Amino acid sequence: MATEVAALPRAELEPALSALGGAETDRPKEARSAGGEFPDLPGAELGQVVLRMAPFPSGVLHVGHGRMLYVHQHYRERYAGRLLLVFDDTPGSEEKRAETEYFDLILGDCELAGVVPDQVVYKSDRVPQFYPWARRLIDRGAAYVCRCPAELLRQRRTQGVACAERAQSPGEAADEWERMLSGAYAAGGAVLRLKTDLGDPDPAFRDRVLCRISDLDHPRVGHRYRVWPMLEFSWAVDDVELGVTHVLRGKDLVIEDRMQRYIWDVLGVDGPPFLHWGMLRVREAKVSKSKSYREVKSGVYDGWSDPRTWSLRSLDRRGISMEALRAFILSFGMSLADVEVPAETLYAENRKRIDATTVRRAYVPEPVRVDVDGFPDALRSVELPNHPDRSELGHRTVAAGPSFYLPYADLARRPGEEIRLKDLANVRLPATIAPSPSPIRATFTSRENRRLPRLQWVGVEGSVPVDVLGIDGTHALGRGEAALADARPREIFQFERVGFVRVEDRRSTPGEPVRVVYGHP
RNA sequence: GCUCCCGUAGUCUAGUCCGGUCAAGGAUCCGGGGCCUUCGACCCCGAAACGCGGGUUCGAAUCCCGCCGGGAGCACCA
Known part of the structure; x- marks a missing residue:
């Protein structure tokens, strides 16, 4: 049985866990589902470990920095250790300079990520x-x-x-x-x-x-x-003077290990051991930090939370939880191998966490108005569940026919066909469908649920314009159901058949479209 | 070019240290079906891997050698 196999490593881990002060025994489970392996830190003692992260304040933290954040957090929790945030703020170079605003922004990023340092140190003070x-x-x-x-x-x-x-x-x-x-x-x-x-x-x-x-x-x-x-010299000093017990960093910094050790040997001091992780790239995230910097400065991007930056803030803005990011990152373990993963893996992790609790709403992209002849009065409004599998999330009543908004792309594919308005009724589309400002006319056929192509719809009455900011930074204007008018800032919805979106912080004024950011499918 | 690191299915990962229990596990993606109304979720089924070549051994993903492929460093940046 698989449970017997699983019981063995768990038994070995038990002493370490109880020593942690009765922490939940779900670490083996987490490790198993996450996949990635994290070796023990050499010579580490519970409560004695001191770790440090060292970002350079020339931009905000992005997905790549997530690895730095969560690897440290993982070990800090595992050993009940202390975590220092040491700003590596030497002046940098002409192309790569430390700038005032990023100190606080990075601190904010840490907080957002749930990795709050025990102490903040500035190299420039030292x-x-x-x-x-x-x-x-x-x-x-x-x-x-x-x-x-x-x-x-x-x-x-x-x-x-x-x-x-x-x-x-x-x-x-x-x-x-x-x-x-x-x-x-x-x-x-x-x-x-x-x-x-x-x-x-x-x-x-x-x-x-x-x-x-x-x-x-x-x-x-x-x-x-x-x-x-220079970086490696400053760390030869500070890793000793700040009492760092283990240095965790990316493998791009391996030569610095050798430098630090060499210096320690010459001086006869003991320094901490080094552990490295490999390069991590999210396929869809263009790694160009300098481009992000330029575009944010010039205003082409919508600040540091523009989806195109793939910053931690932008992920949050899109409704991707930091817990999902953490699980995603920890799944790579401490492997030295270079990894390139599709963003879909991160999305899957987020979906696992929000799907069951996220309310569904109807949204129609590229809306075309369709007036249905012979539409029964009895269906002028219908009650729909907020979640197809979770009745406890309640329902809402939406206005339906006889006038609807339907997605142009779906319409254009089936002229003259009979289709089903999802959860509502069947109608026959006209033989020709052209994009036009005037409504097109369809005909009601029946109510019973038949195997017909299903279209997402929004009743014209009470519907609201919705502006969706895409991952590529473009805006799409569609039509959403009336309930969206009451959406609270930061609320997350699933637009059925479209994907998860998060309502923007900035409230739109009455009459303006409801602003949301696309998260993922 | 030099130095170091890495190479398990499309992708990520477990296993490699201490060779057999690995006819290789998990996740994601993809294909099919179910749930009789989401292109989502959930359930079921399926496809899919030890880079190559030698060697050691009764036995190798695991050890050794060679090759090939990929990455990083070779900044008075971090």
Whole structure:
């Protein structure tokens, strides 16, 4: 029996779970349904784990960052650990700059995702703390000040050739370092480099830069510092000083592991172990962050919650729950393999969560008015369930014939045919159907439910215009049933045969269309 | 080119460390049927995989070697 098989790993997990303080025993179940595996953190002790996430404040968090968020959250919960949010806010580059607004936006994203850090740290507050570490490396003869222009430095690195400064004694290097700090060099005029091995087989690892000079205006500290640490050096310091016990990051940062370890070895300090996850791409989500940035800034996109950005905010706007996102992301486990998944997988996860509780409503895209001759008075209004399988969600009464809005695409496909207005009655369509502002005329045939093509309809009486914002950023104007006029902001509906939509925050004024955002099928 | 990582059905994933219980499990997608009114959900059925080639072994998805394919890094960005 399958249950016997499942019982074994569960029994092994039990001690860890009860140690968590009587947490529910549903983790094995979650792990099984999610699929993805998360190995134990090496040497981790319950209650002692300290993790850190390090976003760069140059944009809001998107689906890709979701992996960072939920992998950390997973381990934090598993080990009852602490989670630090450390803004990696060194000045960046001309193309990729830290900007003021993103600090709060990212914090907001974390909250939205339900991953609230225990502590927030700004790297820009810690700049002076990096200098003594740099000095210790210099004193050990493991770092030197190089004045090669960037271009030459790169070229020599590729060739494995040393520049003259590499021969500096620790004393000379220290003097040069002091000159760097005191402003003797212009930006780009000198860098502090780690002395590794110019013959290292990996060209990427040869004498990497530890600190550089930047005159970019920093959003938090302005021009207070000119000498800034590079990412891997700053982490060699901070992972130790902040007491981080395990470093979890994407595999694009693997070489940084080696750098950090090298520095720790030189200095004789112990640092935490590293774990990585692979690259994650959602097929439909164009990864172009710079494009999103441009379009948001220029106003082409409707802000950072525009569906085209695939930001966390945009998913929320579309009615995709963060629980669904979490399950989706956790299903990939800690695999180093690069994954590319269709968004449908995320949609399926969301559907599982909202389908049973989401009210159905009628909506007709590309509405064409159809007047039905001989339509019985008895069917002028009908009562319909809010959910076909959940009577507890109640019903609503909708106005029906004799005039309807029907979707043009469905109409155009079956001229002259008899069709069924879903849940209502059968009618015969006219022989010719052309898009026209004047109503077309159909004829009532019968009431009984027969196997006929079914069309979605909205009774003209009381119907409201509905504006649907699509995933591609386009707006479609359709017609919805009267009940939609009372829709509350953020309410989620399923437009039957169309998909799940969420009502916009911004309330439309009377007479304006009801605004919704398309979520997914 | 150099370095590192990865390679199970269309897609994602379990299994690979400690070879047999894997004639490979789950999810999603796709096809068919049911629920006699959603192109949704639910239920049933079906299709679908160990990149290739050697080797070790009684036995290999699991170990070894080679090849092929994919990704990342080789920034005074993060």
